[in-house]
Amino acid sequence: MRIAGLAAAAFVVGVALVALWGLVRAGEGLDPAVLASPYLRGIVRFSLMQAGLSTALSLLLGAAIALALLRRRAFPGRAALLGLLATATVLPAVVVVFAVVAVYGRSGWLGSGLRALGLDAGSWLYGLPGILIAHVFLNAPFCARVFLRALEAQPPESWRLASHLGLTPTATFRCLDAPVLARETPALATLVFLLCFTSFAVVLALGGGPDRATLEVAIYEALRLDADFGRAALLSALQLAIGGILAAAFVLASRRGGETGGANRHALRPDRASRPLLAMDCVVLALALAFLAPPLASILAGVAAVASLLQADVVRAAGTSIAIAAAAAATAVGLAVALALPARDLRTRLRRPRPPRLNARVACAPLAQPPHTRVAGGYVVLRGHVDAATMGVPMVVLVNALMALPFAMRLLEPPLALSQERYGRLADSLGIDGLDRLRLVDWPLLRGPLFGALATSAALSMGDLGVIAFFGGADLTTLPLLLYQRLGAYRMEEAAAVAMLLAGVVFALALIAQTGSDADARAA
Secondary structure (H helix, E strand, O other): OHHHHHHHHHHHHHHHHHHHHHHHHHOOOOOHHHHHOHHHHHHHHHHHHHHHHHHHHHHHHHHHHHHHHHHOOOOOOHHHHHHHHHHHHHOOHHHHHHHHHHHHOOOOHHHHHHHHOOOOOOOOOOOHHHHHHHHHHHHHHHHHHHHHHHHHOOOHHHHHHHHHHOOOHHHHHHHHHHHHHHHHHHHHHHHHHHHHHOOOHHHHHHOOOHHHOOHHHHHHHHHHHOOOHHHHHHHHHHHHHHHHHHHHHHHHHOOOOOOOOOOOOOOOOOOOOOHHHHHHHHHHHHHHHHHHHHHHHHHHHHHHHHHHHHOHHHHHHHHHHHHHHHHHHHHHHHHHHHHHHHHHHHHHHHOOOOOOOHHHHHHHHHHHOOHHHHHHHHHHHHOOOOOHHHHHHHHHHHHHHHHHHHHHHHHHHHHHHHHHHHHHHHHHHHOOOHHHHHHHHHHHHHHHHHHHHHHHHHHHHHOOOOOHHHHOOOOOOOHHHHHHHHHHOOOHHHHHHHHHHHHHHHHHHHHHHHHHHHHHHHHO
């Protein structure tokens, strides 16, 4: 197991170093003063601005929705709204792009309604407004679920004491809700900012021009459109530096103690009878429903064009997506298991209460190196030895697997640690080791989370547009790339059908992943 762990760690780190070496080689002889060019300053400024605005809006809307749901335990449609939040969380970015265009675009529901009233819908969506709408749609539901889970975990004694003291709504928020939101916000804000800063599909489709691009999009344009590897190397180096800082900030912000107390799902809040809060909560929940429901409904409109899914290019793209997702998921989970088992065993030998974090940090390293940085460096290294068409599928599988690795590792570490706590000494006394230990001792606790990790990794790969956009073409097309092409050709009915298919597959995989998580919780 130790050899497998070292090999997996060396592989993950080696891929990162090879990519970096390729970027350095491509950037040889280039003047670093290019980094201070007005073009690059504009890209960095816009990337930071849209990420900051997207993060602030997502956190504000997410916190408002979480507090409203926490205060209002029973109202018609609460379960449906929770379902909308869960669905929006797992949608691929390219599907969200389609949904936003279908509702807010010139020919969308809103644009058609404005034209019916004699108003010009214009092209306002393409640029910062469209990027913000898509990013908030993707991230606000996630923030709401994180905040709601943390708020529900407060000890019931706190609410009984607040009711006994007769705290006002303002005092209740200041003493009970605000500390929880403040505790969760740093890590959550850093993660959302990192996701928005490195956003690719949303900005590529809704940016509206080169002056509305992120570094990810600029790297893609330098590689795919201009074949300017030197510029791509400089942009990738800058992206890597900023991404590394953000990833380190996320790790630091996540270092906090766990919550105490049981689930507070049925505690009576002292502010539940406040009429102003009731009115405010109704407005918040209505706005959330109006914001989330139309884009999700636009995806279901693909039923009208479901026959188009039988076209040869759709069937071929679906098969390619499934094959790539399966290979990427198997690779990610294999690497995660190879990294997690030695860490667990080392914890036992060192008699430490917590497993060493080196392997976990290795697994999280891909978050600091954006996909296009890895693609650019790898392509530069391999282009003289391997044909671009030949390296397409392996590169897509590899990069998707590395991006899913942190999530797979997060799902597999807890059951392996639990198996060690329960049965480790007995297995050691019986001399059960290696594959026999994995099969006989770990597998009962690992089975559910393992399938959950496979489903999560496959879902992330199924929805990826960033890597396939570089290598994709007539001979290599996936469902996200096909959806993007349909959108670009304004074939909205066919795009709706592809979006519905892609969203359905990803949602099914998310349900499987949740089942794996629930199995892990029951085993614990």
